[in-house]
Amino acid sequence: MTVHPRTHIIGAGLIGASIGLGLRTQGWPVTITDASERAASLAWDIGAGEPLGEREPELVIVAVRPSDTGDVVAEALRAWPGAVVTDVASVKAPVLAAARAIEASERYVGSHPMAGREVSGGLAAQSDLFSARPWVVCAGDAPDATVEVVRTVARALESDIVEMAADAHDAAVARVSHAPQVVASAAAAALGPLHADDVALAGQGLRDVTRIAGSPPAMWADIARLNHTALVSTLDHIIGDLEDVREADDIGEALTDLIARGNLEVERIPGKHGGKTRDWRGVTVIVPDEPGQLVRLLTDAAQVGANVEDLSIEHSPRQPVGLTTLYVEPESAPPLVEALERAGWTVASS
Structure with missing residues (x-):
């Protein structure tokens, strides 16, 4: 049976709470705290972790605002001298410098999950937020065994690990x-x-x-x-x-x-699941702005075996309709258009 490290997350916002939810679904023992008692309480309530107990963590994940990350990483390195410390800030070189300043950089590994949402806070947390997304790992001065602890986090959250130097990141x-x-x-x-x-x-x-x-x-x-x-x-x-x-x-x-x-x-920007960008064909349909219409459209598309890779919705500010574009493989577009028109939809373009 795999033994997961006792993990403590500092910061219960979107990223910290999402990491907690994801790790706990994999059976990891997770505690989580936040400078805001309300944010911490919310994280406990949604199952992102438990309050910090007396046992020292083996892994600390710092998920605070970028300007505070260096100081909090240094505090964690001092507070738990036996723990590996990582962070999720989107800038890495200054945090590595903070770890070096207290001569503890061999226990610090920088990381950056390339995921997020337009909304913030623990209430928006998702256990699968990092799935199939890049997770950058910056080893810095840490030995490989220490870096492997952080790689294990990324694997548990089903992320794609990318290893880089902090400056290059x-x-x-x-x-x-x-x-x-x-x-x-x-x-x-x-x-x-x-x-x-x-x-x-x-x-x-x-x-x-x-x-x-x-x-x-x-x-x-x-x-x-x-x-x-x-x-x-x-x-x-x-x-x-x-x-x-x-x-x-x-x-x-x-x-x-x-x-x-x-x-x-x-063309070099990764497409679906991190693969090569595909040349999808857009099928644009006029959709009444009424409850259930989008579900009906997707159901009709699924009935002919069309795999909708993406979609966009454009609302008309003065009309009770919208334009919904379904992006499918080019060879799927003609039969999809035919099936949708048979079902009564008006196809605007394809």
Whole structure:
């Protein structure tokens, strides 16, 4: 029988509580605390862990706001000299520096689960939040046996382990995570001068670009300060591309070049289950804005064996209908269109 380490989680927000839920479903002994008594109590109530008892933990997972992570990791290393300590902050080099500052970095392993939601707090926790998502492990100064303890956490939560140096991680996430947040927020902020009727013209493209613009500002301010150099370097790259378009003699030619380069790079973004991006075909259906209609549409699609890989919903602000696009394999699109039309649906495009 596998013996799991006594695990203590510091921080009962979305990530900490989700880790607790996921590990407990796998039979791990988990305790969890939070600076907020209310957050801690909620985590205990939903089963993310139990209150910290007298037995010392063997593994400590720090899941607090990024600006506090280095200090809390150092405190945990001092408080439990026999424990392996890891964290889930999205910037790694400053935390490793904090562990080195107290000469305990051989027991610290940086980690970063690349998962989250647009909502925060323990109430939004999900035990499968990390399933099939990358979980970065930064060994730092720790020996392999210590690193393996943290790998075991990622495996238990069904994550895909990616091992990187802390500096390399911070440079990468500046481009794949931190800068996209800045760009999404800037695109949303640009709506400021528009009247409400103008904003009502927005389509799915704007929704896609600004989906993460509702993220908590304080958390991202912390991340930007901690990863300042890599983030500014990435923003300089983006700004340079935008200035090339703005200042070009032929703006159409410059935009064509930018979009073409974007077409190439977007193909490298992992698709479903971390695999290669697939060329799905979209089948767009007019759906009445009434209870049960979306379920009926998906049921009709399933009856012809269409595997819906993704879907998007675009509501019309002035009409009692919406446009739902079902993304399927190209060869599945024609029979799906035929079956949906037989079932009475109006297919807008395919």
